[in-house]
Amino acid sequence: MTPVPSPGSPAVKAAKGPRLVELDALRFVAAFAVMSFHFMAASRSLWDEYPTTLFAPVSRLSSLGILGVELFFLISGFVILMSVWGHTVGEFAVSRVSRLFPAYWFAVVVIFIMYRFSGVTAFDPKLSTGEYLLNLSMLQGAFGVGHAGAVFWSLWVELRFYVLIGVFALFGITLRRCLAFLGAWLALALAAELTQNDVLVFVFQPRQAPYFIAGMAFFLIHRFGPRAGWLLPWAFVAGGYAMSLYAATERVGERVRLIGLKHYPAPPENVVVAISVIFLLMAAVSLGWLRWLRWRPLMTLGALTYPLYLLHQTVSAVLIPTYRDIVDPWLLVAITMAVSIAIAYLAYRMVDRPGQRWLRVRLGALVARTGGRRGAGGGPASPVPQPLAAQSHEASVP
Template identity: 70%
Template sequence: MADTTLSGLPGRARAAAPGRRGAPEPRPVKGPRLIELDALRFIAAFAVMAFHYLAASRSLWGEHPTELFPSVARLSVLGILGVELFFLISGFVILMSVWGRTVGEFAVSRAARLYPAYWFTVVLIFILYRFSGVTGFDPKLSAGEYLLNLTMLQSAFGVGHAAGVFWSLWVELRFYLLVGIFSLFGITLRRCLVFMSAWLALALVAELTRHEALLLVFMPRQAPYFIAGMACYLIHRFGPRAAAGMPWLILAASFGMSLYAALERVGGRVKLIGFRHFPAPPEAVVVVITLIFALMIAVALGGLRWVRWRGLVTVGALTYPLYLLHQTVSAVLIPSYRDDLAPWPLALLTMAVAIVLSYLVYRFVDAPGQRWLRGRLTALVRRPRRARRGGAPHLTQSGEASVP
C-alpha cells in the first residue's frame, strides 16, 4: 500500500524537460492526490472480503458459501482477483513513490506504511488464538513463529502466516526490494523501460523453467501486474506518446501474461473445489482482468479525474487494515452466530463490523503509528548524513522519489 499523491510536472512538460541523457530526473513538485486510486483500492479490498465471506470460508459456514449465496456466486468467486487489482495499483504507486527518492527514503516510506497496522494485527491474532475459544483459521503457530511474523519475513524461513492474507505482503516486499535495487542506478524513463522489459522477460523464463530461485525473485504469476501498473504510471507521467509507445507495448505484454496467471490461479481453485462450488468460468476471468486493466489505463489517461469526493481518502486509507483484519473478524463472528442468523444478515453484519473495526484501527493505530515510525526511521536515515557533514562530500541520488 502506498500514498497516491501525484508528483511531478504535467505529462508533456515532464517528457520534454531537458536533462542529461541517463541522469536521474530533477526532484518533482508534489501535486494533487489521485483520489481515484483510493476508490480502486477500496473496491479491491471489498472484492477480496466478499470473496472470503461469500465464496471461500467453508470451514466457518459449515458448508460451501456459494450454496448459501447462490444468487451472487458467479460474482463473489471472482473477488479472488481483487488482489490482482492491488498489485496493479501497487506497481503504479510504488514507481511514483520511489521516483527521485533515495533508497533510504523509499525504505522509510514503505516500512512506515506497512508495519504499524500489520504489527497490531499479528498481536491481535496471537491474543485471539491463545486466550479465547476461537478456532477458525487458527494458524497454530508457536510464540517464536508469531514473533517471526512480526518481521513480515516468515515465508523466507518457511514459517506459516499468522493470517492467510499475509501471503500477498511477502510478494509486495519482494517487489519493493527489486524496485529499491533498481533505484540505486537512478530512475529515468529509459531505465524504467529497460528494467520493466528485463523483468518481464525473466518472469517468463521463470514461468517456463519453474526454477525455484527464479520463481522466488521474479514472481512470474504476480510480476505482470506490477509491471503493468508501472507502465500505466509512465503513461500518466510522460503522456501516451512517450518513448515511441514503448510503455503501451510493455502494458500489452503484461496483459497477456496476466491473463495466463489469472486463468491458472482461478483454474487451480476450480479444479480443487469443483465448478459447482466455485463457478468461475475462464471467460469471466478474462472479463475481470480486462476490466481491471481498463480501469488502470483510465487512471493513467486521466479518465477518472472526475472522482473527487474527499471522503475517498479515508476510505482508501482504511483498506489496508480491512485487508489485514477481515478474515479474523469472520473467524470470530460467523461460527458464533451462524445458527442464530440467516446467512445474508450474518454476512452483512460481519462486513459492517470489519469495516468499522478497520476504520478504528486506521484512526487510532495505523495513522499515529505511521507518523511515529516514520519520524524514528527518518532520524536514523539522516543521522549518518549529519555525521558526514564537514568531511568529504556525500553524493546521493538526485530527484524526488515519493501501498497501498
C-alpha cells in the same frame, strides 16, 4: 520516438500534484472484492457448507473477488514507482517500513491473542510463540514458516517487489532506465515461468510480476504521456496483460479443480473478463478519465483498506461461526462487513496513522544520521529525508 528527457530535467522529477482520489476508490473496490470472496465464496469452514450455495445469486461475482489482490498488485506497481521517483533509497525504505508495519504488527498481535486466549478456531494458523514473533518481521515466508493471517502471503510478494525496486533505485531511476528495467523484468519473469527455476521464480515472481510491471507502465503513461514514447509503455501493459490472463486463470483454476465448478463458479472466460476490467480501470486512471472522482470520503476509504485487508478474516472468524445458526446469512455477512470496516477505521485512526508518523520520524532521523544513498532520480541524496511526493498513495497490499 520522442527524445527521452535527461535525468535532471523537470520531466523526470517526482510526480506532484493533486491526490489521485480514483486510486483510493480502486483500493476500496479491491479490498471489498477480497472481503466478499472470503465471506461469500471461499471459506466453507466459516459456514459449515459451501458459501457459494448460500449466496448463489452473487456466486459468480463473489468467486471472482479473489482477483481483488491482482488489482492491489496493479495499483502497487503504479504507486511504488510514483513514490520512489526522485527520492533516495533511504527515503524509499523509510516510507515502506513506516507504511507497512504499524497496522501489520497490530494485526499479528490481535491474531496471537485471539487464538491463544479465546475459543476461536476458524483460520487458526496453529503457530508457536516463536513463529508468531517471526511473523512480526514479515519475513516468515523466507523461513518456511506459516503466515499468522491467511492474507499475509501477498505482503511477502510485495516485500520482494520493494527489494527489487530498491536495488533498481540504487542505479538512479530515469525514464530510459525504467523502460529498460520493465523490459528486462518482463523477459526474466517469462523465463522464470517457462523454466520454473527456483531462484528465478523467487526473485522475479512470474505470477505476480505482470501486474507490477503493467502498473509501473501505467504510471509512466500517466506521468509522461507522449514523452514516454507511448508505444513502449503500452507494449509493457499488453505484455503484462497477456501474462496476467495466464496467471489469473491458473490461480483461479486451481481452486476450481480442487472443489469443482459447481461449488466455485469461476470459469476461465469469467476470469478473462475480470482481468480485462481491472486493466481497463487502471488504463482509465493513467489517462485521467477518472479525475471526476473527487468525493473526499474516498480518501478515508482508501486509507483504511490496509487494516481492512489485514483484519477482515479475523473478524469473520469470530462472528460468522458464532451466529450462523441464528442469523440470516445475508444479514450476517452485511453485519460482518460493517464491523470489519468499523474496526479497520478505528485501527487506521488509533494505530496505523499515528504509528506511521512515529516510525517515519525516527527512521528518517536514522537515515539522516547514517547518510543517504544516491538519489533515485539520479541526483544527490537529500540531507534529511523528506516526505515522498506520493506519500498518500502508498502501496495497496497493503
